[in-house]
Amino acid sequence: MRKVYFDHSATTPVRPEVVDEVCTSLKENFGNPTSLHYFGRQVRKDVEAAREKVAAAIGAIPNEIVFTSGGTESDNMAIHGVAMSNKNKGNHIITSAVEHHAVMNTVKALGKEGFTITILPVDKYGMVSVNDVVAAITDKTILITIMHANNEVGTIMPIQEIAKLAYARGIFMHTDAVQSFGKIPVNVNELGVDLLTISAHKIYGPKGVGALYIRKGTRWKQSLFHGGAQERLRRAGTENVPGITGLGKAAELAMADLPKETEYLKTLRDRLIRQVTTKIDRVKLTGHPDKRLPNHASFTFEFIEGESMLLSLDMKGIAASSGSACTSGSLEPSHVLLAMGIPHEIAHGSIRITLGRDNTMEDIDYFLEVMPPIVDRLRAMSPLDQETEFASNGGCDACKSSGSCKS
Amino acid sequence: MYTEKVMDHFENPRNVGEIENPDGVGQVGNPTCGDIMKIYLKVNDDNVIEDVKFKTFGCGAAIATSSMVTEMVKGKTLDEALKISNKAVADALGGLPPKKMHCSNLAADALQAAIEDYMSKKGKK
Structure with missing residues (x-):
């Protein structure tokens, strides 16, 4: 048949070029990138090469890329980290009613920890209105998190305009670009966002790996994972090297195509x-x-x-x-x-x-x-x-x- | 996720349709929940279900359980039919995924509603 x-x-098949990259990493370069010796140094090079590719794909500088276990972790880390680092400035977070659960449930969890949440409605196309964002902003607002493109209905949100508003008011802006990355141009400077989430398996890469872009100077700290100093203190735990090299390759190929x-x-x-x-x-x-x-x-x-x-x-x-x-x-x-x-x-x-x-x-x-x-x-x-059921109210x-x- | 039997009843549902001038009609569920089952009965003078048909709006489990219950009750007396539970219908299909046991496993309820409808109509005669 x-x-x-x-x-x-939902997910994409892994491209053969990516499979090769992951296999090479698994077979030939098993070292821990933190290690000082030869085996570690070789792998460190691979991780940094992948970071450069991901950074280039979204217009970032390599230091602004943190590798994670995927979209969900990046979203959690971005939102929670900004909330915890800016508590003294304010406690208000704005999001939309159509976010992925990774964002929605993270924001709702913060709602139970003393943060005030505004969940913006959308129009019949699933679009957030920029005017609604303006109306929702208060002097306590510290973060706006709105997805770049919706996973269920494909609508592309006016992130550039919303980020401009946020920037003018000193509010941090996060966007979940898991669905848009690799399908439409995603450039952190054109979008004007401070934090941005991507995932490898949506762009013909492996599952279980993603990245969080954190703009230099963003008041953010790792607030969820406690552990070692990997990823320059931004994400503890030995790097998922095969996944990271796979993500790098997938990002490079996605940009070319x-x-x-x-x-x-x-x-x-x-x-x-x-x-x-x-x-x-x-x-x-x-x-x-x-x-x-x-x-x-x-x-x-x-x-x-x-x-x-x-x-x-x-x-x-x-x-x-x-x-x-x-x-x-x-x-x-x-x-x-x-x-x-x-x-x-x-x-x-x-x-x-x-x-x-x-x-x-x-x-x-x-x-x-x-x-x-x-x-x-x-x-x-x-x-x-x-004949009569579901008469549309139009x-x-x-x-x-x-x-x-x-x- | 579904057993072969569920898939068979989904693909080739038995007794789909309506009965003209039915002796009893039962409907359970609502479109908001995503499941509606409607069962039509033809009952003879000996209280035996001569014919039964169904129409269902819902998922694979909803369609398969509707089909299965019609197969189970055809030719049975009303007393026998009333003893059929939702669980018995699910068992006859080789089981349903746990999350389907509540939302989509209502076929026996629809059958009972149809029998009750028949009884109340008969009582009024």
Whole structure:
């Protein structure tokens, strides 16, 4: 059976060049980079070379890169570290309602430790409004953390404008760029952020490794990990050398391929979105129509449930994902879709297709061939009254209370 | 994650559809939770379930348990049918993942609601 991988926002296949890099590190360079002797020195070189590649990919200087165990650790470390180092300045943190759990739950945890939290709403496209950020800032605000691009709906946030506001008021700005890095340009100076999170396995690198960019001069300290002096006191623990060299290679390759790959993925994505929304009734694109990741297409299909669609697609060899409750392991559908004002019953019918460099137009055509009969079959089984149920309340009533929707 | 039996009932569900002029109809769940099961019954004079159909909005487990319960009760008396529990339906499918035991395992409840509907209609006659 044809196998089609459409879940690149979950993880990506490791590129052969990256595999080689990781294998070389495992087989030939086992030393501890902290060691003074020959074995250590060799590995130190590899780690620093990887740091230079990652720094170059995001416009940073190598000293500003700290290697971590991945996106979740980088987010925790960034947010917690800024909070702890700036307690004397203020206790207010601003974030958005559509953040990844790694950010959302870190911020909420700080909320229980005496910090005041503002969770900004989003509009129907999942976009944070810059005006809402302005309105939320107080003289106690010490940190704004808003993702660069959303994992579930692909919407790209106005980070540059928000960071400018933050900078003018002496507030630190963190962005989780796990989904955007490698897909659109991510440059810390153009974005104007102080801290930025990336992960290797979303850019065809290995799992379990990521990085946190910390701008020179940022009032931040390691507040979670206690231990040795690795990573210049910023991250204790012996470095994950094979992972780090893999991340370096993956970042280098991603940068070399970025312009070409963006265009290619956009072509696939645009055909997919156009065809799905015209070939199938009662389907909506979720997320922003233009300001979205080039590899990201997400939909809601009315009257049917996401996991049933995923299982049906899986039986046809297509791997996708959903924001339905059944796939999250809780009773609630995706917090992102709910924050966008999408009703529960429709959020249960969400499907996310995230494309990658190995996908082809034939893969898109295959999806377009198998999806309509799957939808028909499940709708035929659905007890929901497809004439009257889910009557959409349409327009701006659907969005919660984002400033951009009130106008 | 799912047993072969669950996947079989998901892929080839038994007794999908509606019954015209049913003797009893039962519905449980709601779209907000992501699961709705609706069961239709045809009951003969001997209190035997002659025909049963279902329609379900929900995940793989919801569809498979609905299909399984219809297979289990066809030809059974109402008394026998009322003894079927949600757990018995899950067991007949070779088990369900733990997190599905609560949210998607409601088929026996839908069946009971349909039988109750039949009883109350019959009582009114």
